[in-house]
Amino acid sequence: MLSLEEKKTALRACPLFESLPHAAMDVLALTVRPVRCPAGELFLAEGESGEDETGAYVLVEGEAVAFKTVRGERVELARFAPPDVVGEFELLAGIPRSANVEVTRDVVALRVDHPTFEELVRANPDVALRLLRVLVLRFVSTRDRFLGILGHA
Numbered sequence: 001m002l003s004l005e006e007k008k009t010a011l012r013a014c015p016l017f018e019s020l021p022h023a024a025m026d027v028l029a030l031t032v033r034p035v036r037c038p039a040g041e042l043f044l045a046e047g048e049s050g051e052d053e054t055g056a057y058v059l060v061e062g063e064a065v066a067f068k069t070v071r072g073e074r075v076e077l078a079r080f081a082p083p084d085v086v087g088e089f090e091l092l093a094g095i096p097r098s099a100n101v102e103v104t105r106d107v108v109a110l111r112v113d114h115p116t117f118e119e120l121v122r123a124n125p126d127v128a129l130r131l132l133r134v135l136v137l138r139f140v141s142t143r144d145r146f147l148g149i150l151g152h153a
Contacts, residue, residue: 062107
């Protein structure tokens with residue numbers, strides 16, 4: 001599916017992992033699992049949590065959209081394209097998925113599982129700081145979108 005070098009290139013393009021030392025990148029590239037999902041399919045389902053599905057995904061190809069259904073209406077929360085990370089809340093906190101993520105253009109992604117991520121953060125704390133920045137920016141964007149929908153912006 002993807003060669004080791006292709007995995008490293010994709011991971012290095014992701015802001016979370018761009019500054020990893022070469023040895024750590026090698027380990028990460030060996031442990032991630034490529035996954036594919038066709039357009040129109042649900043990539044992640046709200047409330048989903050399970051041993052086989054824990055982790056986050058670095059998009060290598062394709063596009064996806066996160067959404068929730070609020071008062072019977074589909075509300076878009078975020079759009080994702082390479083090299084975005086999807087599913088990071090579950091990765092950090094082990095909580096069920098907070099939204100649905102639907103594929104809008106065929107996706108190829110690299111799954112980073114929870115144990116690998118924890119080990120990576122312990123050895124490279126800057127990864128956690130980068131993820132915090134991503135989370136804060138995503139939170140602010142989502143908050144602003146909801147306030148706009150509710151007429152409070």
